[in-house]
Amino acid sequence: MSLIPGLGIVRGMALTLRRFFQPKVTHLYPELPAEISPKFRGRLQLLYDEHGTLKCETCFQCAQACPIECIDMGGVDTKGRYAVHWGASETYGERREESALRRAGRTVPDVAYEHWSPIDLGPVDAILHEADHDPSRLLEILGATQAAYGYLPVAALKRISFGTGAWYAMIYGTATYYDHLRFEPPARLAGSDKAATPALGSGRQRLEVDYLAGLEQAIGSGSKGPAGRVR
Amino acid sequence: MTNLLKTPASWPRPLLGRASAADPTDLDAAVKAGAFEGLRKAVRTLAPVAVVAEIKAAGLRGRGGAGFLTADKWQLAAATPADRRYVVANGYGADPAARTDPVLLERAPYTVIEGVAIAAWAIGAENAIIAVRATETEAIRRLEAALGAAEEAGFIGADVLDSGRQLTIEVRPVQGAYMLGEETVLLKALEGKRGQPEQRPPYPAERGLFGRPTVVQNVQTLALVAWILREGAAAFRAIGSPDAPGTILVHVRGAGGAGIAEIPLGTPLRAILELVAGKTRGKAEGGPGAPPKALLVGGPSGGILPADLLDTPYTFADLRAAGAHVGSGSIVATAADADVVELAELLTRFCAGEACGKTIPCRIGTRRLEEIAVRINAGTPRPTDADLLADLSADIVASALCDHERLATLPMSSVMRYFRPELDAKLQPATERAAGRQRVAVADGEPAH
Numbered sequence: 286m287s288l289i290p291g292l293g294i295v296r297g298m299a300l301t302l303r304r305f306f307q308p309k310v311t312h313l314y315p316e317l318p319a320e321i322s323p324k325f326r327g328r329l330q331l332l333y334d335e336h337g338t339l340k341c342e343t344c345f346q347c348a349q350a351c352p353i354e355c356i357d358m359g360g361v362d363t364k365g366r367y368a369v370h371w372g373a374s375e376t377y378g379e380r381r382e383e384s385a386l387r388r389a390g391r392t393v394p395d396v397a398y399e400h401w402s403p404i405d406l407g408p409v410d411a412i413l414h415e416a417d418h419d420p421s422r423l424l425e426i427l428g429a430t431q432a433a434y435g436y437l438p439v440a441a442l443k444r445i446s447f448g449t450g451a452w453y454a455m456i457y458g459t460a461t462y463y464d465h466l467r468f469e470p471p472a473r474l475a476g477s478d479k480a481a482t483p484a485l486g487s488g489r490q491r492l493e494v495d496y497l498a499g500l501e502q503a504i505g506s507g508s509k510g511p512a513g514r515v516r
Numbered sequence: 517m518t519n520l521l522k523t524p525a526s527w528p529r530p531l532l533g534r535a536s537a538a539d540p541t542d543l544d545a546a547v548k549a550g551a552f553e554g555l556r557k558a559v560r561t562l563a564p565v566a567v568v569a570e571i572k573a574a575g576l577r578g579r580g581g582a583g584f585l586t587a588d589k590w591q592l593a594a595a596t597p598a599d600r601r602y603v604v605a606n607g608y609g610a611d612p613a614a615r616t617d618p619v620l621l622e623r624a625p626y627t628v629i630e631g632v633a634i635a636a637w638a639i640g641a642e643n644a645i646i647a648v649r650a651t652e653t654e655a656i657r658r659l660e661a662a663l664g665a666a667e668e669a670g671f672i673g674a675d676v677l678d679s680g681r682q683l684t685i686e687v688r689p690v691q692g693a694y695m696l697g698e699e700t701v702l703l704k705a706l707e708g709k710r711g712q713p714e715q716r717p718p719y720p721a722e723r724g725l726f727g728r729p730t731v732v733q734n735v736q737t738l739a740l741v742a743w744i745l746r747e748g749a750a751a752f753r754a755i756g757s758p759d760a761p762g763t764i765l766v767h768v769r770g771a772g773g774a775g776i777a778e779i780p781l782g783t784p785l786r787a788i789l790e791l792v793a794g795k796t797r798g799k800a801e802g803g804p805g806a807p808p809k810a811l812l813v814g815g816p817s818g819g820i821l822p823a824d825l826l827d828t829p830y831t832f833a834d835l836r837a838a839g840a841h842v843g844s845g846s847i848v849a850t851a852a853d854a855d856v857v858e859l860a861e862l863l864t865r866f867c868a869g870e871a872c873g874k875t876i877p878c879r880i881g882t883r884r885l886e887e888i889a890v891r892i893n894a895g896t897p898r899p900t901d902a903d904l905l906a907d908l909s910a911d912i913v914a915s916a917l918c919d920h921e922r923l924a925t926l927p928m929s930s931v932m933r934y935f936r937p938e939l940d941a942k943l944q945p946a947t948e949r950a951a952g953r954q955r956v957a958v959a960d961g962e963p964a965h
């Protein structure tokens with residue numbers, strides 16, 4: 286306890302003042318892309334079939350196999366305890382219901398879908414027409430769609446799936462695999478209409494930069510960087 | 517722009533012979549210099565089987581890294597019954613440190629196009645794709661210009677040299693991963709799918725693009741095909757080594773400089789290095805002709821070879837026996853004080869990061885390899901790490917789906933093989949700790965196991 290009345294406030298204000306002049310640490314996401322693991326191969330989403338049924342069997346294979354251990358399948362077990370671990374799907378009350386619905390051939394409502402923002406499908410329809418609705422020209426279609434919208438809106442992916450007859454899962458997997466395809470509008474630097482350089486946004490680009498820098502170091506002409514030591 | 521290295525005048529240059537043309541897309545100039553003579557000969561005087569026989573007689577091996585016999589692939593593709601067949605020219609150039617393939621496409625587009633047309637003629641394909649890395653915009657631009665001119669002149673298109681056979685060649689920019697260079701992955705990308713490898717066999721020659729027989733060939737291989745048809749198999753056999761005739765492009769880096777060179781296969785590594793080191797070695801600290809400490813041969817999954825292997829001939833078989841491979845054609849000479857164990861860690865990290873994630877030995881195995889390398893270099897190895905490294909590498913090689921994961925073990929394996937004292941020095945703390953624990957645990961002198 287302070288003996289001088291008001292000292293606490295003064296101290297507090299001093300801290301405020303000090304912080305005021307310190308550099309900001311706010312990360313300008315999404316203007317500046319986050320650092321992504323080189324292992325990143327796409328974002329995760331549980332998929333639904335054409336009847337709106339969740340395709341996940343709750344088999345936990347993915348959580349076990351996930352190379353970066355980012356999949357955590359959660360559920361409440363039949364005794365009502367909270368449990369997040371792998372096991373037979375039937376032991377999880379929460380998932381059991383969905384499994385039962387699936388097996389009964391009933392639909393599991395796709396809540397996420399409602400959240401996807403609607404877009405004008407004109408451009409993507411034109412692109413599909415141009416590409417003859419040919420699923421083997423998917424990369425071309427995705428590239429043109431990205432050029433038209435600036436990114437790949439989920440609704441456009443759904444449309445491409447519908448138009449080409451290719452499974453949405455396949456289209457989604459393809460779209461997440463390639464570095465140049467993106468799911469968000471390109472980042473803009475605040476207060477300017479220039480797109481932010483996605484400098485090291487992709488983990489794979491970072492791998493490449495580190496590899497080349499490492500070779501230079503091994504040869505003896507590179508400067509010591511954070512990338513590696515080698516020499 | 518990547519530098520082209522000067523090679524001795526006595527070295528033949530089937531690939532880059534026309535590289536100094538003022539405008540490589542000028543069709544008239546190229547034809548004057550011999551372009552499309554091979555195709556003309558094939559179409560006018562040789563049946564498809566005779567073309568395959570000529571390639572077989574030349575002993576041509578694929579330049580994409582593995583050195584598989586080209587004629588065998590063509591034979592298989594031609595013999596597999598199908599309603600259509602494809603030729604895919606692999607110009608992707610997966611290794612960011614080796615620009616050999618894009619440089620070939622930039623400097624000699626007609627040679628590659630001619631090779632594609634000959635391959636298509638030989639296997640009976642009417643559609644061909646040349647895959648190029650999307651970032652190599654100059655190569656793509658020139659290739660497209662060259663394709664346009666060649667079609668206008670009737671070398672390709674609706675009626676190839678009035679033979680009644682049609683051939684459509686398409687340039688496809690692809691990008692997104694190192695793995696796209698692997699043939700089955702590339703085919704997936706061309707089908708518009710996610711790039712993950714397929715089990716081989718069946719080889720693409722039997723079941724490739726859209727399930728049809730497909731000949732996937734490196735762009736250098738195809739350029740050599742054009743040369744062989746023009747100059748004959750015997751002339752080709754006269755170049756290079758008996759088991760691997762002909763030339764190949766390499767991208768060499770060393771303290772003296774860097775650049776791309778066309779070398780006859782069988783050239784000793786030392787002579788290749790002299791292309792860049794010759795100039796400055798004398799002035800370098802190491803003294804005249806001082807050898808590098810090690811050579812990284814083959815790209816990110818290459819082997820790290822010690823300087824006493826400098827006389828190894830650059831052939832598919834010799835490099836494989838030495839624990840390296842031709843791979844991307846990249847050759848890196850390290851400084852005399854380079855830390856090879858750290859270099860191996862860097863390479864392993866690249867390979868692990870680029871693994872596609874399809875199979876477990878690949879996804880998990882390469883990551884564990886990287887972790888072991890990190891522990892060793894950080895000075896915190898576990899007593900079991902040396903054995904684990906050897907075991908794990910062998911397991912990955914034995915259970916791999918694609919070549920990437922098999923090759924990804926090479927950097928660390930070659931360090932185990934050639935730089936054991938250095939590796940042991942880094943493993944030392946762990947072995948000492950283990951020994952210390954044993955003394956305490958086994959007081960009566962019985963061995964622990």
Ligand SMILES: Cc1cc2nc3c(=O)[nH]c(=O)nc-3n(C[C@H](O)[C@H](O)[C@H](O)COP(=O)(O)O)c2cc1C
Pocket residue numbers: 577578579580581582583584586606607608609610611694695696697698699700732733734735737738918919920
């Ligand atoms: C990880 C990996 C990357 C590869 N990258 C390339 C490449 O960039 N270019 C290439 O021509 N071949 C590459 N290959 C080899 C191809 O799979 C294939 O063998 C080759 O294109 C066949 O052509 P060739 O017989 O003319 O060599 C790669 C292989 C692996 C395993």
Ligand code: SF4
Pocket residue numbers: 340341342343344345346347348358
């Ligand atoms: S739990 Fe099984 S079915 Fe569900 S997403 Fe994972 S792997 Fe697929």
Ligand code: FES
Pocket residue numbers: 695713870871872873874875878879917918919920921
């Ligand atoms: S890179 Fe994934 S299976 Fe080989």
